Amino acid sequence: QHRHLLELLKRTTVHGESNSALIIGPRGSGKTALLNHVLKDLREMKQVTENLLENPFLSGLLQTNDKVALKEITRQLQLENVVGDKVFGSFAENLAFLLEALRKGNRTSSCPILFVLDEFDLFVHHKNQTLLYNLFDISQSAQTPVTVIGLTCRQDILELLEKRVKSRFSHRQIYLMNSFDFKQYIKIFKKQLSLPAEFPDESFAQKWNNNVQHLSEDKTVQDVLQNLFHHTKDLRSLHLLLMLAVSTVTVHHPLLTAADLQEASRQHRTDSKANIVHGLSVLEICLIIAMKHLNDVYDGEPFNFQMVYNEFQKFIQRKAHSMYNFEKPVVMKAFEHLLQLELVKPLERPSVRAQREYLLMKLLLDSSQIMDALQLYPNCPTDVKQWAASSLSWL
């Protein structure tokens, strides 16, 4: 892949051949890294540097429409209508100007330009795909040599292109996949964690690297890594995990241990919503349990506050010894707190007509999450726990 891209760019710069290509791969698969690497290699080559390769870099997240993108291109190309880093003029003028500029060049005399379009899929949604059409059209005609490189994570990108834009695209796709297996993953882990040779304190570097080597053979560490590897092959999540672990390193605790990694993994994996449940009051927990029962009874149908309150009332009247019978406004208040925490979500926007008690809601927690959270909840009254465990037993 690297070689392919390098060849492609080299041809553009050296021979003045126009090209277009797409680099497709899931997030964190190193698309941008690959491109940067190739560009770095390219710059080191003598022939290329003399030809002064220009590359406007556009990101779909920044250049949200063609107008902005055009201005950015002209700015980065430092064309003559740029005044002090700013581009004036209307959209139509700018487009005409840029096209004119690119048309003037020809294969042999003008400087090749490399367009990099990050988040290519966002450019596809621009009106009429004008920018893409024009860029590809230039790359398919005898004008200034250009290479258009798009970076995207969408596999179906070609279907998004309009047919005439698609026809002009050269269908050169470079797929990047995280196709390594677990052994390579461990290797990457070691490489990422090891200190480089030019680290000033050599003895410490030696010790640290030995430790890392040791860690990589450790069973628990391998388990942790295996788990992560099963979840995602994205290297960024590995970085995140290692970051969490390494941040525990202090002067008194100079070396990374397996326990650190385990702890980090635990933090990394914790369920965010379940975490929120831990901070709730008993009343709120009760409400959630009531909702859970409702969900069980009605098989996931939406509910409203009145139903929840009734369920709660039933529990209080029949079973509860430890719970105080709260008044309705208090329960309402607790319910609204849950709403704010987004543990409960209304089906539609609150309107003036519908009373708040009767707004239909949905619970955003799974029953297993609730049970897990209850297990960990400190000082939970036993009858509440029992009520949660068996929805029907108290009847």
Place this chain on the structure above:
Amino acid sequence: MNTRQQSKLIYSWYGKPMSSDRKLRTSQYKGILITSESSRTETCIQLGDFILVEGVNADQPYVAQLVDLYEDGAQQKHAVVQWFCRLEEIPQNKRKLLKREVSAQEVFFDQVLGYDTDIAAETIIKSIMVLPLHLGEELPIITLNKEQTFYVKQSWDGKCFKVLSPDTFSKLKEASKKRGVITNSSKAFIPSDTLTPVKKETESVVRSATKPKNACMEIESKHSASKFSLAKERHSQRVANNDIKTPTARKKLELNSPTRSKGRLLGCEVLGLLDDDCDAIAPLEPSATKRKVKFTSELLGSPPKIPCSSDKSKSTPETAEHCQRFSDILQLSPYTKVKDFSEKDKNLHGKDDNLSLVGYQKPSSQSPVLTPRSRRTCAQKTNALIAEQISLLKSHGKLVAEEDFLSGSDSSYSSSSEEEEDDDVPCTPEKKSKSSRIYSTPKSSKKPAVHTPAKTLKKTPLPGTPRTPRNATPEIPRRVQAAQEPASVLEEARLRLHVSAIPESLPCREEEFQDIYNFVESKLIDGTGGCMYISGVPGTGKTATVHEVIRCLQQAAENDELPPFQFVEINGMKLTDPHQAYVQILEFLTGQKVTATHAAALLAKLFSTPGPKRQTTVLIVDELDLLWTRKQNVMYNLFDWPTQKHSKLIILAIANTMDLPERIMMNRVASRLGLTRMSFQPYTYKQLQQIVSSRLKGVKAFEEDAVQLVSRKVAALSGDARRCLDICRRATEICEFARQKRTPEMVRMAHVTEAIDEMFSSPYVNAIRNASLHEQIFLKAILAEFHRAGVEEATVQEVYHHHVALCRMEGLQSPTVSEIMAICSRLGACRLLLVEASNKYLHVRVRLNLSQDDVMYALREE
């Protein structure tokens, strides 16, 4: 199209009809009166006069001679004209036939048959001067009103230039003479009893003579001040004219006339008179001129050239004249702002160039007529130098200095004119009254000059710091190193296979080519308009064929087989907005840059009114469907113009869909598009094969079978020639990689297959295989859920349960909900799944973006 010209003009006949034709119900007149409402001026144009006629471009009116004027049955005023064409109107490729430099003021007697000589009288702008000259003759130097005088040396009949035939020449000469007489006589015969009528009449006559319209508007505003003195002055001239019918008088007239601030002086007149009287001037002027020279030299620190000039007494009249010009320009400047300065400089340079030509010939021809001219040349040169020096001074200082200089020169002039008047006084008995009146002259000429500093200073935006460099040249920097030439056979092949490489011929599109060619050719010959709609899937050579047609037609037009035509191309994709189409068309046609609505109006006017000398326009509209608007007015207009009688517009519309007119166009638009349709069929494999092999002619890089495989594959899919070429190109690259080991440089089947696989392979399966374990399990869970529910849609919550169950079966640690959400969004980003917006959390609905079988297939392989 400035506001000045929009002031209403009323056209009325001058005098009674000379003759009338009962049958045709036309009546002929000998002159037309143009009255401007706002300025209350009247201009009379008579038969035989030379006129300017409104053209396509407001800046470039046509030049013509009025031959006949008549009114038809419908009360429409018509004029029959003999055209003259400017150099700009002659096709570029014919200009070289001329084999000489042509000044901007030269026009050609037009004998091209195709042009309509019958025009609407309302298009006449004003009258001008056209002077016939012999071929060898140099252009006379025009001192004033450059824009008003043209010269004819040769005729142009559409194919070659000819010398004017003697009778045309004499006719023209006569016409211009007559004209001169008219102006002269009108000056001479003004009765002197009442001053006001004199004033008015002189004004109108003078105006009718040569004054540019804008100048007249301008003078309007100023005239209250200078009118009176002008009239007086005129009066004095008349007196002089009546009394002394000698060269001196005429010379005086000529010297006085510059004081009439605007470009009223007929350059030719001046010249003729000058030639006659140059010797007469000389003895009269030494005192005045010498003083003047001194004055200027004092004023400007360093103009050593004036004193240096060989014959002071003779060069100074010219300098005096120049001062007039300066003051003229200065008087204009409040209205034309700073850019005048640069323009003036340019003018001077331009003249300088013209003059230097003359100057070079001085040594060879020492005729007395030329000598004063050459003198003038050096004088003008010095003036140009002065101007340059002035312009070099810094912006502010420059203005002031110039002001000083000009007013100074003005006064110096007035003094010299006074002097000269004094010299005259002894000669004529009536001098008392005259010289007393003459004192008004300096005033009149000075007054505007006094006004100017304030005005110019106020109105001048400081030059420098232009906000938007409008004139920025769009250009990509040149590359330092030349592009490498292809070294190997494969590289050569790749170069030829690039879509951009222009093949010598277009194989497999001969029929279509012929059809389009015939269509356009017939329309061109008939001089009518029409539309043609061309459709076809992308990459079938629509645009290429049309361009080829145009190229052939242009070639034919160059070889005089066809009438010349203009070619305009717009591309719907390259427009930001459908309405921008107007702007682009107008820019192509006339070079103007205006807003979209204005452009639409201009174009509508252009195509709907009978243009006098209009060439046929061939307009290519690429990607027509993008010009669609809700009201469809852009398309409506485009297709409406060709149906207009006089438009001479041929439209070739290109789009992808065959039934576009029926599908998206309203009935009225579709009906105007007409039924001339053509559709480009996708290429068959044989045609693709032919295309590739024709491009590879002479380069042995591909195996026959390989080419055939590619063409069959592409033809089965889309018939897109671009795709075919791209695959071949990729195959050469693959071959090149593989070549390192083996020597033969041929693209074989294996390479082509690899390239095809690369281009057509579905990425999904590969993506799934490389996904992580839990991602795969998630996909399995989705499949299971789909299977259970029987609906191809599930919420994450449901899938989650399945996922946990699957994990238990596999003996893996089950993931938390957060992790599941992460997996889900990651798969969504790759578009393996279609995922709703994520704010619904567990209730997000999920669908597969590929068939279940594909997922099964991908997962089973493990």
